[in-house]
Amino acid sequence: MFNINDKNEEISQEKISKIRDVIRWLLDSYYRATGIKVIFIDRKGKIFLSSTSDGFFCKICKLIQSREEGERKCLETFHSSALKSIEYGFPYIYQCYAGIIEWSAPFLFEGEFLGSFVSGGVLMRKPDSSFLKEIKKVDKALGLEESQLEEILKRIKIVSEKKVKAAADILHIMTNYLTKMELTDIKLRQEKYIQQARISEEIQSIKRKELESLEKEERDENSFFSISSLYPLETERELLRRVRLGDKEGAKEVLNEILGKILFKNAGQIELIRARILELAVVLSRAAVEGKAELETILGLNFEYIQELGKIKSIEELCIWVVKVLDRFTESVYENRNIKNVDIIRKTREFIRTNYKKKIKLVDISKAIYLSPYYLSHIFKRETGVTLMEYLAKVRIEEAKYLLENTQLNTTRIAFEVGYSDQSYFCKVFKKSEGISPYCYKERMKR
Known part of the structure; x- marks a missing residue:
């Protein structure tokens, strides 16, 4: 198992998130080219992205990982295969706990191991008696039904050794392409x-x-x-x-x-x-x-x-x-000298821009960001120089200006459209922000 520091793990997750779309593109391209499923796992072995919606290579994987012990063994296999591929310098082809063929290629970015691309979920030959004997051991260990496993095995894709090697090489080339690129x-x-x-x-x-x-x-x-x-x-x-x-x-x-x-x-x-x-x-x-x-x-x-x-x-x-x-x-x-909570500020502003038409309060915003109202208010004011309610008012007034300039809606309707139930209060906030009433603003824009 990797010894992962929580702070470093947070940085790693941030790096992966920044290139999420590129990883998604590579997964999709690989899957379309080979017809073989592929996933990207983080350093802890958790699936971050998958070429398919279910995130499993095959039904055996899904069945085994439905058991706690099976999931643990899968994670261990992902970890050990990543270490082997780093050690060897090329993709590591192996049999998983259930005897299914998989291959792994590590992803090192800016000198740091961030995770692995793992593909497979195939067999290189039809299951024979010795293979079925090994599968029965898995049945007993995880408490699975033997007949259920054998039925699933019949539907697993058989791929030749040459094709497995070629697919592993493609995966290796793909990760090298990503590894050699700078984030910017x-x-x-x-x-x-x-x-x-x-x-x-x-x-x-x-x-x-x-x-x-x-x-x-x-x-x-x-x-x-x-x-x-x-x-x-x-x-x-x-x-x-x-x-x-x-x-x-x-x-x-x-x-x-x-x-x-x-x-x-x-x-x-x-x-x-x-x-x-x-x-x-x-x-x-x-x-x-x-x-x-x-x-x-x-x-x-x-x-x-x-x-x-x-x-x-x-x-x-x-x-x-x-x-x-x-x-x-x-x-x-909204630039600050030393902004430290970029993600919190971004999510907060996104929530406000999406929900400004509703009667949202400080507590609604803080719940959406999973922070206490006091802490969120403190961070937002410190980082942006305005309070949450001031920013909400700013978003609403900007939208009101747009409606005044581009529609024939009256002031009462516009107030409602931007989240104010009281027209007189809306006019008061608008005048404080723009120096003139909504009516005068509309008349000015007509000139």
Whole structure:
């Protein structure tokens, strides 16, 4: 068994979580290529991710692990196979406690053992009398029904020794690929791929709208389709609203939509795209300052980023650059000198952004985060500079501003939509935040 320090284990789990999507991608790719199930286990032997929903290689595994003793033996096997594969420097192929063939490849990341990829759940030959004799020992030890095990054995996949070796080699190559990558490199590749896919989807959506509009134009000579209408002002306002709230993921979704429209409108014209993205970056910086980011920090970042922008040679690099700018500006909204409880703050803000329409109180938020109201309030105020209730009010007011700008809803309805049952109290909170009443704000936005 590994001697695992709790603090180190927490750090390891954090590292694994950061590359969860990459691990998932590798598991899926391996399973599709080989047809053999694969799991990723952490340092304690617990299944972290699986290529299939049940997390078991075969029905025998499921049956054995349904018994406490069987589960313990499986964990021991996972641990020992991981140690062997580290020792040998290549995948370790072995028979598990029940005689099933498995193979393991360790995952070392940034010099630390984080877990193992384990595949198998197959046999290399049809079960003979000697194999069945060994299985009967497992029956007795775990109190399983012999007939049940024998029936399951008949349905286990038979794979040749050569194919097992080839599958183990693929697993080894896969883990080596992951091991040699830096965490930042993985994250950049992942974000780049996701961003390009979303921008591509947006461009295809715009093309479909244009085609539909042209078809409609043939039917109605008075109708027309304006490219400028593809980038409505409310989309930009939604982006800025999310930046002011420090909602990084939400802001990225809207940004990719805007980028798709910019690229479609200015296809292949890099200087025009550069100018449009620079305008967008300036607007983002202003939104960050409005969200209470430090002005000096933002001005310094603006100078640094504008210098970088002039050196960029491709449209793809421009898109990556503006996402980096967005990330930094969004982070700056609630950045603290020495933030220590990032996960708690993130979960708290996510809960509030998801539930702001409800009548939530401090106790509701603290229950969702599994912390006492006092402790959560203390951490949140210390790390963000605002209280939980102040942040909740901020989220509600930002949403109210969006509704005032983009809908015909009256003040009473908007108050209800953003979580206030009392219109007069809503107006009081709004005026305190924005300096004017909701009605005056709506009138100002019409000009």
